[in-house]
Amino acid sequence: MAPTKAMRPIIPVLPATRVTTRSKAQNNNALLKGKRKADASPSKQSAAKRSAFGDVTNAEKLKAFDNKSKQIQKPLLKKVMVQSKVLPSVKTIGKPKQNENVAPPPAPAHKVQTRQTTKVVHPLIPNQTAQKPKEVLKEITVNKVKTRLSNEFEKTDDSLYSSALEDIVSSRGSMGRKGSNASTESRDKMSITMVAHQMEANLNLGNHEVPQGVNDFDKENWDDVFQISHYAMDIFNYLKSREPTFLPDDYMERQPNLTRWMRSLLVDWMVEIQESFELNHETLYLGVKLVDLYLSKVTVNKDVLQLVGAAAMFIASKYDERIPPLVDDFLYICDGAYTRKELLRMEINLLKVVQFDLGIPLSYRFLRRYARAAKLTMPILTLARFILEYSLMDYATISISDSKMAAAALYLALQMKGVSGWTPTLEFYTGYKLEEIMETVITLNLNLHRKPKEALMTVRNKYSHKIFFEVAKTPLVNTEEFKA
Known part of the structure; x- marks a missing residue:
């Protein structure tokens, strides 16, 4: 007979004020000795298992009461036969209440209720969910x-x-x-x-046929995990396919308060930020791209243009830098012209305008890929970088695709160094023939021939340093001297 409620022992609740847990004592010792995980961890010899918020002191007393209750209270389990059929839905099978003389359900005809059967019937636990076959x-x-x-x-x-x-x-x-x-x-x-x-x-991963006479750069570095030669060609083909999405149009006509000269001053200031904070070159190119995309869709005043450039560099830094500058750093370089709230608000607006899509193809990434595939020297690559970075201040180049800009800058650097022309290897990896980039090459060369202005000397001074092989001092060439 099941025990009544009066026969069940009542577990007393210990006062919470008199309990001193081991964790509290160890925390007090930890404040004196310092935070050490080894001292605060429980002993490995103890076999008691406690929860995260359990009371350690009451564990032994509760265990003793549990043992007594188990000796006194022995619930009776009844065997219940369940018909083996597919239930239309999952139902809960409850156990009959105690002290109720309820007969077990009749077994089907094909079932045998004797113990000699091979099938063992396990007692069901209350609230057990029936399983489907x-x-x-x-x-x-x-x-x-x-x-x-x-x-x-x-x-x-x-x-x-x-x-x-x-x-x-x-x-x-x-x-x-x-x-x-x-x-x-x-x-x-x-x-x-x-x-x-x-x-x-x-x-078609890693299955690009290289024509004869072309240096198979990816095959030579096939086992180098850092070169990702298995799908490097697919990556740059994908970036080229996304270029039309990020080409700004001629927006200066829709900006009554801005001029091309003001944009050139802003880009020169952004180059100075990149050099002062020692940021990556990809950060600079992405920041300039964000400025052009924002100005092509939003009309701004003259006093807000610098705020747009600061917010663009801030976003580009968080996208490409390992340790980006802080908000206070950008407020400092703006000489206190804007508040923290204004900078963060401009950051949000700029991200909304570009629809939070920062995977923009950059000409600097294409240039590095082309130079490595052609196995060019570092001075030639640095000269091409100078040409490409100097063109950021030229408003006439904003509507040219980045891959074409990189190819044209590299070809112009080869002509200025007098190394070689447009080789089949460069034609294969860039995807451009010489006649397709010649117009862009002329635009870049004319930009270099213009007389430099004192307010826009940051790029020239940067690449006149010995660390950049003083490539800004390289003699220029005329358009008639270009050769295939």
């Missing part, structure tokens, strides 16, 4: 796997995901109970390998 769960799993897992590929007859994953499902379903677990795992591995090969063939 494995066959039903398997059918549900198969139906779920057949759905599309990605929207990157259109579903066609030779679609990658629809064909490969259906092969995996069919292989699992055809084996059923006949195959062993080892054979199932081996077939799954073979199917996954097949998916990987089909994906590589579909995306």
Whole structure:
């Protein structure tokens, strides 16, 4: 007979004011000795398991009461037979209340209730959830796997995901109970390998045919993990495909309060920020690009132009720098012209205008790729960087794609050094023929021939240093001297 409520022992609640836990004592000692994890950790010899917020002092007393209650209270478990049929929905099977003489449900005709049967009937625990048979769960799993897992590929007859994953499902379903677990795992591995090969063939990764006479730069560095030669060509092809999205138009006509000269002064100031904070060159190019994209969509006043440049450099620093400058640093270089609230508000507005898309193709990244593929020396690459960075102040170049700007700057540097012309290797990796970039080359060369102004000398002074091989002092060439 089950014990009544009066027979159950009542566990006394210890006063909270008299309890001194081990954790509190150790915390007091930790304040004196310093924070040490080894002193505060519990002893490994103790087998007692406590929760995160449990009271350690009451553990032994509660354990003693639990032992006494277990000796006194012995609940009776009744065996309940459940019919083996598929339930239309998951239901909760409750145990009959105590002190109720309820007969067990009648067993079906094909069931045997004797103990000599091979099937063992386990007693159900109260509030136990009935489980569905494995066959039903398997059918549900198969139906779920057949759905599309990605929207990157259109579903066609030779679609990658629809064909490969259906092969995996069919292989699992055809084996059923006949195959062993080892054979199932081996077939799954073979199917996954097949998916990987089909994906590589579909995306054409690392399968770019290099024509004769072209230096296969990716193949030479195939085993170098830092070169990512397996898909480097795919990365730059993808960046070239995104260039039309980030090409600003001729916005100066829609800016009544701005001029080209004011934009050149702003870019020169941004170059000074990059040099003062020792930021990456990618940060500078991204900041200038953000300024042009913002001005092509929003009309600003003259007194807000510097705030736009500061917010653009702040965003570019957080995107590309390991340790970007702080907000106070940008407020300091603005000489207190703006408040913290104004800078943060401009940052939010600028991000909204570009729709939070900062993966903008930059000419500096293309230039580095082209120079490495052609195996050019560092002085030639530095001269091309000077030409490219000096063109940031030229408003006439904002509508030219970054990949074409990089190719034109590199070709102009080769002509100024008198090294070589436009080789088949450069034509293959840049994707441009000489006649396609010649107009841009002339624009860059004319920009170098203009008389430098004293207010725009930051780039020239920067590349006149010995650390940059004094490339700004390289003699210029005329357009007629260009050769293929």
